[in-house]
Amino acid sequence: MPQIEIQKDIQNAVRSPAEIRFAQELHALAATDTDAKPPGWLLSPRAVRTFILGSDGKALSHKWQNKKTNTVITEKFYGDDALVDRCIVTLAGNRGLMLVGEPGTAKSMLSELLSAAIAGDSTNTIQGTAGTTEDQIKYSWNFALLLSAGPSLQALVPSPLYTGLKAGKLVRFEEITRCPPEIQDALVSILSDKVLHIPELADNDSILFAKKGFNIIATANIRDRGVHDMSSALKRRFNFETVKPISDKKLELKLVMEQTQALLADAEANVNLDIDVIDLLVTTFHDLREGRTEEGTVIERPSTVMSTAEAVAVGVSAGLDACYFGNGAIEGEHIVRNLVGTVLKDNPEDAKKLKHYFDVVVKARAQKFPIWETYYKARKWLR
Ligand SMILES: Nc1ncnc2c1ncn2[C@@H]1O[C@H](COP(=O)(O)OP(=O)(O)OP(=O)(O)O)[C@@H](O)[C@H]1O
Ligand SMILES: [Mg+2]
Known part of the structure; x- marks a missing residue:
């Protein structure tokens, strides 16, 4: 060759x-x-x-x-x-x-x-x-x-x-x-x-x-x-x-995890990537893209494209945020802070849809899973 x-x-x-x-x-x-x-x-x-x-x-x-x-x-x-x-x-x-x-x-x-x-x-x-x-x-x-x-x-x-x-x-x-x-x-x-x-x-x-x-x-x-x-x-x-967008959530999680890790390594950012936190990100993208959660709750889809490429971009920004302004460990809060710039692009209605997703879906999960609780608490960054 x-x-x-x-x-x-x-x-x-x-x-x-x-x-x-x-x-x-x-x-x-x-x-x-x-x-x-x-x-x-x-x-x-x-x-x-x-x-x-x-x-x-x-x-x-x-x-x-x-x-x-x-x-x-x-x-x-x-x-x-x-x-x-x-x-x-x-x-x-x-x-x-x-x-x-x-x-x-x-x-x-x-x-x-x-x-x-x-x-x-x-x-x-x-x-x-x-x-x-x-x-x-x-x-x-x-x-x-x-x-x-x-x-x-x-x-x-x-x-x-x-x-x-x-x-x-x-x-x-x-x-x-x-x-x-x-x-x-x-x-x-x-x-x-x-x-x-x-x-x-x-x-x-x-x-x-x-x-x-x-x-x-x-x-x-x-x-x-x-x-x-x-x-x-x-x-x-x-x-x-x-x-087509990846429909299998597990596969999307694997991809987002691998690519986020590779891009953070390229940026020479020392970040402790927790797969459970990346799972919050991928699940949010999946739910908003499908307009329906795993529990069967119907939610309104934002007009912005919730693509896998965007999920990787949010993962990388959240990682850099954790590296430079946190202690290097990525948490739900970093995801929420960096989600806003992806979802809120051209349509102000999308802000309401994202907030509604947190108020209904994330809140319900927060009562069962501690990691979703921290994610829910970080919703103040959506403002
Ligand atoms: N099925 C997939 N396999 C691997 N990577 C994927 C897949 N779907 C999305 N991605 C992610 O998307 C990124 C590349 O997106 P790319 O720019 O090629 O998309 P595109 O379809 O050309 O988008 P656009 O229409 O905006 O130009 C990859 O680096 C990867 O992070
Ligand atoms: Mg292209």
Whole structure:
């Protein structure tokens, strides 16, 4: 597997790309991968699956930095193994993959992991915005070179799409529906013919044929500007997969615990994370998202998205709060203090819904469980 050279500044990056963070795991998979690979892929579909879903504790034996090493592949995407299989199969075919869903359901994370495993590069990405232009999708020009020597390959500034076609790599298109529909439509013919026309260049260079390995993974959020804004011509060129929030509370608890711990370690914050306190957080998110508690009480759902990603964010803030303003042990109070900024975003009604949840559900649990009692007592921070 080609290693992306680790530059000094990337080691100090707040967040490095998946192929750097999981370089050892990718190396272990490449070294032990004996299955057939689709053309242009660095790993076989089975190895890509293992990279995303984990090796179930099994260690792979390989040589890493000149030493014999055993590497366990960690589970990265939780809750829907069949979805991961379908995504991999789509990418091995000739249609693009469109991941749609609520915010914070790990669409971007899945697209990053797939690109890292299949192409060894998750940074070949177009970030869709209301201001994205057709040039940013296809190619643009270095104007100094263009004016001095006319159009040439040297004067052409490649877009991630151009790079993907030329090198036979995956292209990530984030938040595709944030781009105006006429800009999205620039993709239609490229995805059908797998060709990019560059009429400004001389005959030999005016057509760029996609090399094997090229494909697109797009993501779209159904809360913002929705997928209904996409033209049906473009929709037909993608297989759609809906990524749903994790429905199993135990699995969500495991994920929030692991990711909160990892992010706090990254921030070099020394925090004693108590799983029972993280359980308060995950249960609150679960109840508010479902609009119904485990005891069967019906509650009003806030309009804010109560995603797993938001739960991790609250867990990390609560941990930092406990580390810097407390004694390093996370408690219910830290969760409540940091919950407010997540739930209360744009709709003042959400404050009432959260308060009602504490007055009814948390209060009832507080009478049975001491940990819920401390949580209930901290409700003063909701004001
Ligand atoms: N099923 C899941 N498996 C693993 N992590 C998950 C899962 N669901 C949510 N997460 C959390 O979500 C975070 C990533 O969210 P990501 O930004 O990829 O979501 P998104 O769906 O792209 O959201 P948005 O629509 O806002 O762009 C992960 O780092 C993880 O903490
Ligand atoms: Mg995203």
